[in-house]
Amino acid sequence: MTVAVFFGCSFIAFGPAFALFIFTIARDPLRVIILIAGAFFWLLSLLLSSLVWFIAMKASNDKDQQLQRGLLIFGVMFSVLLQEVFRFAYYKLLRKASEGLAALSEDERSPISVQQMAYVAGLGFGIMSGAFSMINILADSLGPGIVGIHGESQYYFLTSAFMTMAVTLLHTFWGVVFFDGCENRRWWVIAVVVALHLLVSGLTFLNPIYEGSLPPAYVILVSMAVWSFFSCGGSLQNIQQLLTCRKNDAGSEVAS
Amino acid sequence: MNTSDSEEELCNERTSLMTGSPPISSYHVETGLPSSMDTQTKRRRPVTNQSNNRETHHEGVSTERDSTADSEDEELSLKYGAKHVIMLFVPVTLCMIVVIATIKSVSFYTEKGGQLIYTPFTEDTTSVGQRLLNSVLNTLIMISVIVVMTIFLVVLYKYRCYKFIHGWLILSSLMLLFWFSFLYLGEVFKTYNVAMDYPTLALVIWNFGAVGMVCIHWKGPLQLQQAYLIVISALMALVFIKYLPEWSAWVILGAISVYDLIAVLCPKGPLRMLVETAQERNEPIFPALIYSSAMIWMVGMTEQSAVQQPSHQERNSDEEVGQSHHDNTEDNRNVVVPETEVHGTQSRTSSAEELEEERGIKLGLGDFIFYSVLVGKASATASGDWNTTLACFVAILIGLCLTLLLLAIFKKALPALPISITFGLVFYFSTDNLVRPFMDNLATHQFYI
Numbered sequence: 001m002t003v004a005v006f007f008g009c010s011f012i013a014f015g016p017a018f019a020l021f022i023f024t025i026a027r028d029p030l031r032v033i034i035l036i037a038g039a040f041f042w043l044l045s046l047l048l049s050s051l052v053w054f055i056a057m058k059a060s061n062d063k064d065q066q067l068q069r070g071l072l073i074f075g076v077m078f079s080v081l082l083q084e085v086f087r088f089a090y091y092k093l094l095r096k097a098s099e100g101l102a103a104l105s106e107d108e109r110s111p112i113s114v115q116q117m118a119y120v121a122g123l124g125f126g127i128m129s130g131a132f133s134m135i136n137i138l139a140d141s142l143g144p145g146i147v148g149i150h151g152e153s154q155y156y157f158l159t160s161a162f163m164t165m166a167v168t169l170l171h172t173f174w175g176v177v178f179f180d181g182c183e184n185r186r187w188w189v190i191a192v193v194v195a196l197h198l199l200v201s202g203l204t205f206l207n208p209i210y211e212g213s214l215p216p217a218y219v220i221l222v223s224m225a226v227w228s229f230f231s232c233g234g235s236l237q238n239i240q241q242l243l244t245c246r247k248n249d250a251g252s253e254v255a256s
Numbered sequence: 257m258n259t260s261d262s263e264e265e266l267c268n269e270r271t272s273l274m275t276g277s278p279p280i281s282s283y284h285v286e287t288g289l290p291s292s293m294d295t296q297t298k299r300r301r302p303v304t305n306q307s308n309n310r311e312t313h314h315e316g317v318s319t320e321r322d323s324t325a326d327s328e329d330e331e332l333s334l335k336y337g338a339k340h341v342i343m344l345f346v347p348v349t350l351c352m353i354v355v356i357a358t359i360k361s362v363s364f365y366t367e368k369g370g371q372l373i374y375t376p377f378t379e380d381t382t383s384v385g386q387r388l389l390n391s392v393l394n395t396l397i398m399i400s401v402i403v404v405m406t407i408f409l410v411v412l413y414k415y416r417c418y419k420f421i422h423g424w425l426i427l428s429s430l431m432l433l434f435w436f437s438f439l440y441l442g443e444v445f446k447t448y449n450v451a452m453d454y455p456t457l458a459l460v461i462w463n464f465g466a467v468g469m470v471c472i473h474w475k476g477p478l479q480l481q482q483a484y485l486i487v488i489s490a491l492m493a494l495v496f497i498k499y500l501p502e503w504s505a506w507v508i509l510g511a512i513s514v515y516d517l518i519a520v521l522c523p524k525g526p527l528r529m530l531v532e533t534a535q536e537r538n539e540p541i542f543p544a545l546i547y548s549s550a551m552i553w554m555v556g557m558t559e560q561s562a563v564q565q566p567s568h569q570e571r572n573s574d575e576e577v578g579q580s581h582h583d584n585t586e587d588n589r590n591v592v593v594p595e596t597e598v599h600g601t602q603s604r605t606s607s608a609e610e611l612e613e614e615r616g617i618k619l620g621l622g623d624f625i626f627y628s629v630l631v632g633k634a635s636a637t638a639s640g641d642w643n644t645t646l647a648c649f650v651a652i653l654i655g656l657c658l659t660l661l662l663l664a665i666f667k668k669a670l671p672a673l674p675i676s677i678t679f680g681l682v683f684y685f686s687t688d689n690l691v692r693p694f695m696d697n698l699a700t701h702q703f704y705i
Binding site: 029030032033036037039040043046047049050051053054057069072073075076079080083128129131132133135136137139156159160163164167200201204205207208 | 338339341342345641642643646647650651653654657683686687689690691693694695696697698699701702703704705
């Protein structure tokens with residue numbers, strides 16, 4: 001519970017997302033708007049799912065701990081499904097907007113491609129999801145307290161930060177893959193994305209047994225990264241070119 | 257008053273407007289400008305927001321080449337539209353950040369310190385019904401004060417009492433720049449236990465205030481002026497946050513959005529009348545303190561004139577804008593900002609010269625103030641804390657985006673408060689009551705959604 005913990009956890013949780021924002025999104029106003037609108041859609045889905053959970057909770061017995069936990073699990077699952085529904089809705093909205101922009105432009109092309117929109121939308125979802133999960137925890141970490149004083153895990157802040165980072169990046173990759181699946185009408189892709197999201201959320205039910213939730217989440221993260229890379233046109237050749245070009249450029253720069 | 261200046265500029269603008277062939281979409285969004293600042297901490301002033309027209313001018317950029325079809329213009333206007341939206345996002349975000357940072361660190365602004373004279377009914381009542389009634393009464397009083405002030409301003413404008421308005425504005429900004437910033441600095445020093453002697457403080461405040469007056473009312477670098485306007489809006493919003501009792505604040509925010517809607521869209525609304533009067537006279541409606549985001553930049557003109565242009569405009573706008581604050585009398589700051597003509601300078605002339613316009617977008621300070629009041633109240637009073645603040649922040653930005661979109665579609669003056677404030681209020685109440693328990697429970701168990 002120190003400033004070091006605060007800074008460390010916030011950089012862990014938000015570092016990659018922040019870097020992605022600065023380097024790829026901040027310069028283009030259209031992308032910033034799509035990002036914020038994506039965050040808004042995620043927020044809407046959260047709102048509706050908490051409404052459902054709240055009603056269920058109020059209608060049930062307050063004292064029964066098992067029931068409350070069960071309701072919370074139901075709330076989580078429902079929220080995941082609703083998030084994916086809203087992702088689909090956002091996809092539809094962006095398609096329409098893209099068509100509108102293309103119609104208005106001179107060369108019938110939209111100024112932003114669907115893959116870029118997918119990436120930005122996914123990042124929007126991820127940033128908002130991460131922020132909502134992490135910000136209150138970060139604010140608490142600045143204040144006084146002892147972590148795990150009642151016997152819970154000492155690593156609460158650290159694991160929260162890592163999980164938040166994983167979820168943020170996962171949302172980004174899911175966004176890319178999801179939109180790609182919608183574009184090419186591959187519905188199994190959508191089903192897989194939903195299933196993976198449910199899986200990652202479901203694994204967090206194992207917390208505080210962090211071995212059960214964090215490593216699998218990271219494995220899924222890496223595989224999603226690879227999948228989304230290939231789905232938006234990347235290839236091993238690209239990577240090779242990237243590396244060799246770098247070397248070439250470096251060589252030529254040195255020479256000149 | 258700078259009417260003569262503005263008229264000259266207007267003429268220039270007009271002619272340039274005429275010659276330009278490409279469709280110039282000058283949108284104005286009238287978002288009320290609440291300009292004036294509070295005259296006294298004891299009195300609360302209705303914020304200008306409402307009474308004044310807040311206009312956000314959203315100007316599409318028209319391309320120069322007339323040969324290109326409308327579509328290119330439209331595309332450019334959309335591209336510039338996105339850019340303009342961002343040009344508004346940044347200052348609104350900055351203002352909110354300043355307000356939130358202050359609320360979270362300086363406890364003075366969250367302590368109960370009495371109420372302004374415009375909200376005489378207390379909220380320390382025993383029953384919920386009584387409290388609700390009191391807050392509604394407070395709102396009625398506040399809104400009627402605002403309406404009266406707006407009408408007063410319209411009357412003043414109609415009868416060409418420019419000197420009065422001018423003096424009013426100067427006095428308002430004097431009070432805000434010197435007195436309120438002195439109080440603010442005092443509270444910050446108390447919070448951080450900084451010992452500061454009076455001579456140093458006097459020097460700092462004097463410099464801050466004097467440069468502010470020069471930048472806002474005369475000429476100054478654009479970014480400095482923008483910074484001062486943001487600081488002023490934040491100071492004003494903080495005063496509102498402190499002196500408005502809780503329920504009254506929410507009801508007032510709602511009522512002001514409704515008033516804004518009525519005042520700008522109804523044919524007999526005061527703001528609309530102000531706009532029309534200004535248009536009849538071919539004058540820029542007095543730009544209430546308006547935040548402007550870009551310079552007008554004309555290639556082919558001398559550098560000097562290019563530099564002067566924006567400051568002139570700003571100046572005009574400042575004067576006109578109602579900074580109503582003012583002591584005793586409740587001035588509303590209503591400022592209608594007709595920006596069309598003023599912004600008109602951006603039109604391009606055709607063929608002869610290459611004129612590039614970097615159209616900026618203008619938003620009334622009242623909008624800044626009310627957005628910040630909403631977010632500040634959310635962060636001060638919500639038990640969900642940061643989640644609620646974040647949700648309100650995103651909601652307001654999306655509302656602003658939608659407003660600008662509507663502006664691009666309808667191409668006529670629109671109020672900027674209603675959509676954002678509605679979203680903000682909806683998200684505040686729902687996040688605080690529904691999302692907070694959900695997220696708290698999730699955090700306790702470390703579940704992730």
